Amino acid sequence: MTSGTTPASAPKAKRLAFLRRATVVAVAMAIMNVAAYGFTLIGTHRLAPEQFGALTALLGLLLIGNVASLGLQAAGARQLATHSGAGAGALSDTMLKAGNRAALVLTAVCLVLTPVFMWLLHIDSVVSIVLLAPTLGCLTVMGAQLGVLQGSKRWTELAVIYTLTGVGRLVLGGGALLVRPTLDAAMIGLALGAAVPIIVGRWVLRGSTGATKEQIKTVLREAAFGTHTLLAFFVIANADVLFARALLDGTDSGYYAAGVIIAKACLFLPQFVIVLVFPTLAQSPGDTQRLRKAIAAVAGLGVCTVIGTLILPDLVVAVIGGADKYAPLGPYTWLFAVSGSAYAVLQLVVYAAIAQQEKRAALGIWIGLVVLAAAAGIVLGTGIATGLNGVKVLVAMTSTCALLLSAVLAAGLHRQAAGSPQA
Known part of the structure; x- marks a missing residue:
């Protein structure tokens, strides 16, 4: 008997491998979505209706701004998936630096629009509105990291980041509401929770270097x-x-x-x-x-x-x-x-x-x-x-x-x- 898979068993092995990957990613994304829903439930129970309405509006803004993160993730995943030959580290570095640039721009835009958001959403707390900026910045950086992991087919690390996204929101955001049921506390917890996955992502993706300015511009386009x-x-x-x-x-x-x-x-x-x-x-x-x-x-x-x-x-x-x-x-x-x-x-x-x-x-x-x-x-x-x-x-x-x-x-x-x- 020789070791390894026979030609007849190869399709079955591929299906099993895909099912294992699918299970890991599906479970991670389920945890992320359930945790986000759990945070919302804590908000409904801990905040007054007026403050929960304000929190929902701020979450809506984050949802809109997060489209940039998804765009970066798609660009990074496509670039890495279609890349052949050497230089994967430099290409990963390009994606990450493009994410950093986009995050800085979106953070600055959010800060400039703080008075507009306060007027539009009828929210008096400057702290809550200002915290939108770093939270969105973290989500944008995370989008670039997810794109690199997705395009490289590093499914386990990808699942870890997805899981930490939900857990960070539930534990830190929900925990902040349990300690102090205010809109400011919720936004502080959300900002801290959004920072957790990118810290881990930076450690997972350490060693990526060699990006050029022109490559970064191409990715951003x-x-x-x-x-x-x-x-x-x-x-x-x-x-x-x-x-x-x-x-x-x-x-x-x-x-x-x-x-x-x-x-x-x-x-x-x-x-x-x-x-x-x-x-x-x-x-x-x-x-x-x-x-x-x-x-x-x-x-x-x-x-x-x-x-x-x-x-x-x-x-x-x-x-x-x-x-x-x-x-x-x-x-x-x-x-x-x-x-x-x-x-x-x-x-x-x-x-x-x-x-x-x-x-x-x-x-x-x-x-x-x-x-x-x-x-x-x-x-x-x-x-x-x-x-x-x-x-x-x-x-x-x-x-x-x-x-x-x-x-x-x-x-x-x-x-x-x-x-x-x-x-």
Whole structure:
């Protein structure tokens, strides 16, 4: 008997290796998301409604600013994944220095906009607003670090950073609220929690040197492209809540907002698939078979969530807001699961567009947003659909929009790959 894998067992070994990687990353991202939700729950219990509203607004700003971090991560992962030959250390150093520069710019912009944020959000605490800047700076640096680890396929270290992101927010942010239930304490804890993963990331990525100014500028330009594309996606993925608020009455928009919690859970559930497959998509642009398999994996998870909401609608309603308040939403929870799963597929295709450097993807998403807004305005604004029917129609329109955009963008990627010189 010879050691090693036989040709027949090689595919099985590859599948097992992928499942191990997927499990590690999926568990880490689940911990991160659950910990972030735990911090929010502590906030709801420890802060007065007015202060919790302010905290939610500040978290919203961090969510918007974090798009730059995601753009850096995508750029770094693509660059490292497509890199061949020597010089990986210099390329990693390029990514990290690009992240540092972007973090400094965003930190400075946040500090300059402090008076604007105070006026816009009706927050009197200068400390809370000022702390947005270092928190966002840390998140941006972390995005560059994650990009290097993702592109290098260092899945264990990547999982550690994801885990520390959630644990830092829960332990330090939530702990600060338990010690002192104020908005300032929450923001101090968030800032400290955001610093934890980048400290560990610097230690993990030590030894990367050799970046040039021109290389850093190139990475920043690519990061700007990825940031724009992801910004378009996050806008369209969150626009339906604004449409519901503007076009439905207060009660129905409240039902819709509760349903969106289900949609967001279904959107974030398969993110680990995107993290794992993105470097491979970058290495093999136009590989439609690989993209189809990834879409099937994301869609499969979506089908599971839809079945779960169909079987246990009352439990889902009780978890998201309470059976007493949101009982009428029960029969429609599956529609929100479909919507979130549809946007999860779109998110995967958007990352495939970034991996393939498809510059028209963002334009397509913005056009989709305009069409969705017009359709919602006509159907809901004119009273064609009202009440819970309006809720059902709006969530159905968002699902349809996401699936159509996914099909259009995927077809564009296929055409681009077919027309490339290598095809």
